[in-house]
Amino acid sequence: MKKTADVIVVGGGAIGNATAYNLAKNGVDVLVLEADEVVGNGGSSRNGGGVRQSGRDPRELPLAIYGIQHIWPNLKDELGMDVEYHREGNLRLGRTEAHRAILNGLTDRAVECGLDVRMVEGDEAREICPYLSDAVLCASWCATDGHANPMLTTLAFYRAARRLGAVYHSGAKVTEIKKQKGRARQVVTEDGDVYEADVIVLAAGYGSRAIANTVGLEVPMHTQLMEVIVTEGVAPMFWQMLGTADADFYGHQSDHGSFVFGITGGYEDFSTAVRPVSSSIAASSACRVILGYFPILENLKIVRSWAGWIDVTADHVPVFGPVEEVPGLILVCGFSGHGFGICPTAGLLLSELAQGQTPTLPVDAFRYDRFKAPA
Numbered sequence: 456m457k458k459t460a461d462v463i464v465v466g467g468g469a470i471g472n473a474t475a476y477n478l479a480k481n482g483v484d485v486l487v488l489e490a491d492e493v494v495g496n497g498g499s500s501r502n503g504g505g506v507r508q509s510g511r512d513p514r515e516l517p518l519a520i521y522g523i524q525h526i527w528p529n530l531k532d533e534l535g536m537d538v539e540y541h542r543e544g545n546l547r548l549g550r551t552e553a554h555r556a557i558l559n560g561l562t563d564r565a566v567e568c569g570l571d572v573r574m575v576e577g578d579e580a581r582e583i584c585p586y587l588s589d590a591v592l593c594a595s596w597c598a599t600d601g602h603a604n605p606m607l608t609t610l611a612f613y614r615a616a617r618r619l620g621a622v623y624h625s626g627a628k629v630t631e632i633k634k635q636k637g638r639a640r641q642v643v644t645e646d647g648d649v650y651e652a653d654v655i656v657l658a659a660g661y662g663s664r665a666i667a668n669t670v671g672l673e674v675p676m677h678t679q680l681m682e683v684i685v686t687e688g689v690a691p692m693f694w695q696m697l698g699t700a701d702a703d704f705y706g707h708q709s710d711h712g713s714f715v716f717g718i719t720g721g722y723e724d725f726s727t728a729v730r731p732v733s734s735s736i737a738a739s740s741a742c743r744v745i746l747g748y749f750p751i752l753e754n755l756k757i758v759r760s761w762a763g764w765i766d767v768t769a770d771h772v773p774v775f776g777p778v779e780e781v782p783g784l785i786l787v788c789g790f791s792g793h794g795f796g797i798c799p800t801a802g803l804l805l806s807e808l809a810q811g812q813t814p815t816l817p818v819d820a821f822r823y824d825r826f827k828a829p830a
């Protein structure tokens with residue numbers, strides 16, 4: 456069994472797989488250790504598939520814009536698998552003047568960062584998506600946002616990484632990182648196996664917090680339960696991604712005709728425990744909200760639901776990059792519920808960092824030590 460590599464990636468989610476793919480593409484010897492028996496069973500295959508720039512923190516926006524301009528459009532060909540990517544816009548809907556104020560603020564901030572997004576009145580929103588209820592008063596409209604299939608994307612990165620030589624060990628739950636001569640060097644699993652690499656990329660979602668603790672690092676973050684509901688399939692109606700000013704649901708129609716809606720489950724956990732995945736609890740109340748915007752969906756049956764935990768940092772932006780006090784370690788976690796849309800860019804940047812290169816985009820805003828009290 457392979458025990459050494461140039462780079463060890465801990466965690467086989469969308470971020471770990473995209474990193475492994477980019478490293479393998481550059482001929483780097485990479486080993487991925489995944490706790491679960493399968494890859495992608497964290498948020499990465501459970502998410503709502505949003506690939507959007509609008510509504511993002513300005514620090515994350517360059518990663519989202521880069522991915523949408525340079526990576527997502529070619530991902531199907533690059534990875535050899537259709538990831539069902541659609542770039543047909545995002546409408547964030549408002550039904551009240553209070554919603555308009557929220558959307559105006561989000562839009563103004565995004566425009567300041569150079570994003571092509573604008574406010575539209577209800578009638579223009581209904582021209583873009585004719586199925587919206589008359590109650591929609593206004594919306595923000597970003598024509599270059601979209602969505603993709605998260606399960607296929609995570610799988611596509613995994614398969615492409617494997618094809619290019621990345622080695623995966625599943626059922627390998629990492630419990631500890633050990634330093635040698637001041638550098639992160641060894642990765643220890645629950646079974647007592649010890650792996651070694653020059654660079655360790657810790658991309659284990661919320662699991663990263665407890666592992667980072669073993670080298671004296673604490674990332675202020677907690678988990679929140681998020682849910683997804685899926686309807687029966689119907690003929691294609693629209694391809695836009697939709698959200699609301701209140702963020703009480705978001706969703707899209709998938710290639711096979713089902714509507715996929717993401718909602719908040721309402722639970723938060725501040726312990727270091729990685730919770731088992733739960734089933735949906737908020738579906739019925741979410742349906743009432745959704746029908747307020749889309750009465751036409753009233754008779755559609757819900758055929759599936761699931762839930763997953765997101766890893767939320769104290770400022771809702773990921774930790775991402777090398778850690779000065781632990782050379783050899785690249786920490787990446789805390790995507791705070793919006794990591795899927797930027798996973799292709801994150802994978803590229805992380806692979807560059809792991810190879811000691813200057814990343815294509817600066818990552819200083821995501822430094823681990825931004826949470827430290829000033830000296």
Ligand SMILES: Cc1cc2nc3c(=O)[nH]c(=O)nc-3n(C[C@H](O)[C@H](O)[C@H](O)COP(=O)(O)OP(=O)(O)OC[C@H]3O[C@@H](n4cnc5c(N)ncnc54)[C@H](O)[C@@H]3O)c2cc1C
Pocket residue numbers: 465466467468469470471488489490491494495496497498499500501502503504505506627628629630658659660661662663666681682683717762763764765787788789790791792793794795796797
């Ligand atoms: C319901 C839901 C809806 C969402 N909707 C969206 C959306 O529409 N758009 C968007 O951009 N984002 C969305 N997200 C967030 C997005 O899914 C995540 O930000 C993204 O998948 C994070 O990827 P990751 O690889 O960092 O984490 P994960 O997918 O959680 O992967 C981490 C991996 O590490 C493994 N691991 C954990 N501990 C260990 C250990 N000790 N040793 C080894 N391996 C370990 C896990 O098993 C897992 O496979 C949503 C999330 C959820 C749950």
